[in-house]
Amino acid sequence: MDAYHVTVLSNIGMISLIALSAYLLLVCGEISFGQQAYFGIGAYISGIATAMWGWPLWSGMLAGGLIGASAAAFVGALTLRINGFYFSIATLAFAEMMRLLLYVFRYQVEIGGELVGPDGENGFHGIRWIFENDISTVEFMWIIYGVLASVVAGMMFMERSRLGRIFRMIGQDDMLARMQGVNVLLYKVLAALIAGFIAGVGGSLYAHSFTYIEPQFFNVMLGVHGLAYGLIGGLGVAFGPLVGVAIDIGFLEAIRWIQGYRMIAFGGLVAVMLIFWPRGIFDEKRWYSIRRCLRRMCGAETS
Amino acid sequence: MLELKGVTKRFGGVQAVNGLDISVAENEIFGLIGPNGSGKSTTVNLICGIYPVTAGEIVFNGKNLAGLPPHKRLRAGIARTFQNIRLFPNLTVWQNLLVARNSMEDVHSQSFLARWLGETRHTRGEIESILEFSDLADKADDLASNLAFGEQRRLELARAAAAKPRLLLLDEPAAGMNREEVQDLIHRVRGLRDSGITILLVEHVMQLVMNVTDRICVINFGQKIAQGTPDEIQNHSAVQEAYFGTTAGDPD
Ligand SMILES: Nc1ncnc2c1ncn2[C@@H]1O[C@H](COP(=O)(O)OP(=O)(O)OP(=O)(O)O)[C@@H](O)[C@H]1O
Ligand SMILES: [Mg+2]
Numbered sequence: 345m346d347a348y349h350v351t352v353l354s355n356i357g358m359i360s361l362i363a364l365s366a367y368l369l370l371v372c373g374e375i376s377f378g379q380q381a382y383f384g385i386g387a388y389i390s391g392i393a394t395a396m397w398g399w400p401l402w403s404g405m406l407a408g409g410l411i412g413a414s415a416a417a418f419v420g421a422l423t424l425r426i427n428g429f430y431f432s433i434a435t436l437a438f439a440e441m442m443r444l445l446l447y448v449f450r451y452q453v454e455i456g457g458e459l460v461g462p463d464g465e466n467g468f469h470g471i472r473w474i475f476e477n478d479i480s481t482v483e484f485m486w487i488i489y490g491v492l493a494s495v496v497a498g499m500m501f502m503e504r505s506r507l508g509r510i511f512r513m514i515g516q517d518d519m520l521a522r523m524q525g526v527n528v529l530l531y532k533v534l535a536a537l538i539a540g541f542i543a544g545v546g547g548s549l550y551a552h553s554f555t556y557i558e559p560q561f562f563n564v565m566l567g568v569h570g571l572a573y574g575l576i577g578g579l580g581v582a583f584g585p586l587v588g589v590a591i592d593i594g595f596l597e598a599i600r601w602i603q604g605y606r607m608i609a610f611g612g613l614v615a616v617m618l619i620f621w622p623r624g625i626f627d628e629k630r631w632y633s634i635r636r637c638l639r640r641m642c643g644a645e646t647s
Numbered sequence: 648m649l650e651l652k653g654v655t656k657r658f659g660g661v662q663a664v665n666g667l668d669i670s671v672a673e674n675e676i677f678g679l680i681g682p683n684g685s686g687k688s689t690t691v692n693l694i695c696g697i698y699p700v701t702a703g704e705i706v707f708n709g710k711n712l713a714g715l716p717p718h719k720r721l722r723a724g725i726a727r728t729f730q731n732i733r734l735f736p737n738l739t740v741w742q743n744l745l746v747a748r749n750s751m752e753d754v755h756s757q758s759f760l761a762r763w764l765g766e767t768r769h770t771r772g773e774i775e776s777i778l779e780f781s782d783l784a785d786k787a788d789d790l791a792s793n794l795a796f797g798e799q800r801r802l803e804l805a806r807a808a809a810a811k812p813r814l815l816l817l818d819e820p821a822a823g824m825n826r827e828e829v830q831d832l833i834h835r836v837r838g839l840r841d842s843g844i845t846i847l848l849v850e851h852v853m854q855l856v857m858n859v860t861d862r863i864c865v866i867n868f869g870q871k872i873a874q875g876t877p878d879e880i881q882n883h884s885a886v887q888e889a890y891f892g893t894t895a896g897d898p899d
Contacts, residue, residue, distance in 0.1 A: 509738070513746050516735045523695060524747050525721035525810065580737075628737035632790055 350481050354553055356593045357488035361546025362566065363573035363585035364495060365539040370574050372535045373515035374428055378419070378435030379570050381442040382412035382540040384562030386547030388446065388462060391557060394473040395460050396453050401473050405491075405548040412544020413537045415442075420536030425529050439567060446559035467558030471551050481553075488549050492586075495542055499582035511535055512628075572614045578626030587625060648673045648845055649694070649814055653703035656689050656869075663689040665869035666703065671814075676836065676846045678860035678877075686869035687849040688730055691816045694847070695727050696720045707814065726812035728803045730819045730849075736792035740783055740802055743791050744774045747809035774809065780838065781805040797828055804835060814845045821852040829854050857881065 345353075365379045386408030393404035415438075423434035452461035455470075462468040474484050502508045510531050513521040518528050551557050573588030596609055621627065626634075649671040656664040664686040671677040679687050693700050694707075696717040705712045712720060726747075735743050748770050778784045781801045786794060791802060800820065807815055817836070821829050829852060836859050840846055850856045856863065857877045865873040865886050873883045880886055 509742055509746050512738060513735050516737055517733060519697070520729075520733050520735065521746075522717040523721060523727060524806070525718045526746075527716075527718050629790065629792075632737070632739075636788075 345482065347481065350485050352593060352597060354481070354485045354488055356589050357485065357492045358546050358550045358553065359569070359573075359593060360492055360586045360589045361495060361549070362543050362570040363577075363589050364499065364582065365543035365546070366567070366570040367574035367579065367582070367585040368499070368511070368535055368539045368542070370571070370579055371515050372511050372532055373518060374424070374532060374535070375432045375571065376435040376536075376539070377432055377564060377567050377571070378437075378439030379539065379543045380562045380564065380567040381435075381439035382416050382543035383547035383550065383566065384439075384442060384446065384557075384559070385415055386412045386544030387551035387557050387562070388449075388468065388547075389544070390548035391468055391471040391551040392451070392461065394552070395471045396451075396455070401477075401548075401552060404473070404552075405545055408548035409541040409544040412547065413541035416540020416543070417533055417537040420533045424532045424536065436564065436567075439562070439564065443559050443562055446562070465559065467556055468551075469556050471555045471557070474552055475555070484553060488553070491545060491549060495545070496582050496586070503582060507531075507534075569610075572610070575622075575624050576614065576617050578624030578631065580623070580626045580628040580631030584624055584626040584631075648708055649847070650706040651690070651694075651703065652706065654690070654693060654700050654705060655702040656686070656693055656698070657701045663869055664693065667866065667869065667871060669864055669871075671845060671847055674840065674843065674845055675861045676840055676848060676859050678856045678863035679847060679849045679866065680851070680856055680863060680880075681866040685866050687866065688818055689869075690866075691727060691818050691847070691849060694720075694816060695725055721810055721812075724811075724813035725816065726807040726810040726814075727816035728807050728818060728820055730822065732796075732799050732803055734791040734799060734802060734806070737790060739788050739790055740778070740794070741774065741787045743802060743806050744777055744809045745770070747806045748774060748811075777805050777809050780808075781835075796823065800824065800828075800832075801835075804832075804839075808839060808844070812844060814847065815839060816847045816849075818849045819851060820848075821850060821855045824852070826854070833858050 362379050362383050365382070366376060369376045369379075386405075389411050390401075390404035390408035393399040393407050394401055399407070419434055419438045420431070423431045446462070447465050449462050450464050452459045452463060454460075458470070460470045479487070503512075510521070510526055513524065513526060514528055514531055522528050550561075569592070573592065574585040575588070576591060577586060577588030578584030591613075592610055596606055617624065649669070651667050651669040654664055654667045655662070667686075667690065669677075669679070679690065681687055692698060694705055694712075696712065696715060700713070707720075707723060707725065710723070712723075715723070735746065738746070745766065775784070778787055781804065783798060783801060783805065786798060791799065794802060804817075804820060807817075820836075821832055824832065833855060836846060836848070836855075848856065848860060860877055863875065863877055863880045864871055865880060865883070873880060873886050875883065
C-alpha cells in the first residue's frame with residue numbers, strides 16, 4: 345500500500361466517525377449541522393493532552409470524546425426541548441461559535457525549546473504522539489480501523505437493544521413514543537451525548553493523524569458532509585454512513601477527471617438520493633428485506 | 648377511577664371542550680360520542696397530556712394529573728389508540744409490542760443482557776400471548792407498515808394493551824371497518840375489559856357503541872348534552888336531534 349492509499353483509507357476511517365455521529369441523531373429524527381464542533385473539540389483536547397501534558401493517546405482520546413460528549417449534551421439539553429428546527433440552528437450556531445473561539449484560543453507551553461499548543465489562527469502544530477512512539481502511518485491506519493470497528497460494533501449492538509429501539513421509535517414518531525411512556529427529551533439528549541462522544545473520538549484520531557490542526561478544518565462543510573453520508577449510505581443500519589463515506593472519499597476521489605467538479609458531483613448525488621431514496625441506500629425497509637433474505641438463506645442451509 | 652371536572656380547552660378562538668364533567672368507574676366501558684368536531688379527540692388528548700387543559704381538572708385514581716407529562720401518564724396506567732392509525736412503521740410487529748412493554752418494564756428482569764435487550768423471558772411470553780389474542784402470531788416479524796389495514800388496527804389495540812394500562816382510551820377504533828371486523832372488535836374490547844381494564848371508547852359506529860358500553864356520554868360543541876345507558880341514549884330527544892339528526896347518512 346502506498347502513502348496515498350494509506351491517507352485515503354485513514355481519511356475514510358476518521359470521517360466515518362463524524363458520519364456515524366450525525367447518523368445517530370438522524371435515527372432519532374434530529375438534524376445536526378454542528379457535529380464538526382465536537383470533532384474539533386476532540387481534536388484540540390486530545391492534542392493538548394498528548395502534546396502538552398504528555399498523556400498517552402488513549403487517555404487523550406477518551407478526554408476528547410468525553411468533553412465532546414459533554415458539550416453536545418449541553419447544547420442538546422438547551423435546545424432539544426423546543427423542536428427539531430431550533431436544534432438544527434443551535435448546533436450550527438454553536439459549531440460556528442466554537443470555530444471562531446478557536447481562532448483566538450492561545451495556550452502554549454515550551455517543550456524542548458519550541459512553543460507547542462493551539463496558537464489561534466496559526467493552528468496547533470506538533471501533535472507528534474505517533475512519531476514519538478514510532479507508530480507508522482500504516483499502523484495508525486489500523487488503530488483508526490480498530491476504533492471504527494469498535495464503534496460500529498457498539499452501535500450495531502445498541503441497535504438491537506432496548507435503547508436502540510427507543511431511538512428508532514423517537515425518530516419514527518416522537519409523539520407516539522411519548523404516548524408509549526418514553527421520556528423523549530432525555531433519550532434525545534442521550535443520543536446527542538453519544539454522538540458527541542463518537543465525534544470527539546474521531547477528532548482525536550484526526551489530530552494525531554495529521555499532527556497539525558487549525559480552526560478552518562472544523563467548518564460547517566465537514567458537518568454537512570457528515571450528515572450527507574448517512575443520507576446517502578442509509579439510515580437503516582450503522583454501516584450505512586460508512587458506505588456513504590466510501591462512495592464520496594473512495595469512489596469520487598478515485599475518479600480523477602471528476603476532481604474539478606467534486607463538490608458538484610457530490611451535491612448532485614445527494615440531491616438525487618434525497619429525491620429517489622430519501623433515507624439512503626440501506627434504509628430501514630431495504631435493510632429489513634436484506635436481513636430477512638439472509639436469515640432465510642442461512643435457515644435453508646442449516647435445515 | 649377517572650374524573651373530569653369542568654374540563655375546558657380553547658384553541659385560540661375555538662372552544663373545543665367546554666366545562667366537561669365525566670366520571671368513569673373502575674372496569675367500566677364508557678362511551679363518548681358526539682358529532683364531528685364536538686371535542687372527543689381533544690378530550691382524549693387532554694387525558695393523556697398531549698396538551699394542558701385551559702381550565703378544570705382531570706383526576707385519575709385520586710391523583711390530579713395536572714402537569715404530569717405524557718410518558719408518566721402512561722406509566723401511571725393510561726394508554727391509548729389514535730383515530731388515524733399510528734404505529735412505528737419501520738419496526739416489526741414484535742418490536743412494536745416490545746417497545747410498549749419496555750416502557751413499563753419491571754426492574755427485576757433476569758440478566759443484564761436480557762435487560763439491555765429488553766427481552767426477558769417473561770416479556771417474551773407476554774408478547775406471545777398478546778399476539779395470540781390479536782390474531783397476529785404469524786405476522787410477528789413483519790414490518791408494521793406491511794400489514795393490511797385490519798391488522799394494523801389490531802396491532803394498534805395490541806400495542807396499547809401491551810403497556811398493561813388500567814385505563815385504555817380508544818379513539819374511533821372501528822373507523823373504516825366492515826361489519827364482521829366490528830363484530831370481532833366487540834369481542835376484543837370485551838376481552839380487554841374482562842382482563843380488568845377500564846375503557847373510554849370514542850366512537851361513531853353505533854354497532855360498537857351500543858353493544859359494548861355500560862354508559863354513554865354525548866357531547867356537542869364540547870359540552871355534555873346527555874348521559875345514560877345505551878338504551879336511554881338511543882331514545883333521548885336531544886341526542887336524536889344533535890347527533891343522529893346530523894349524521895343521518897352515517898355509513899353504519
Ligand atoms: N390542535 C388544535 N388546534 C386548533 N384547533 C383544534 C386542535 N385540535 C382540535 N381542534 C378543534 O377543536 C374542535 C374539536 O376537535 P376534535 O378533534 O376534538 O373533534 P372530534 O369530536 O374528535 O371530531 P371527529 O369526530 O371528527 O374526530 C374542532 O373544531 C377542531 O377543529
Ligand atoms: Mg376525533
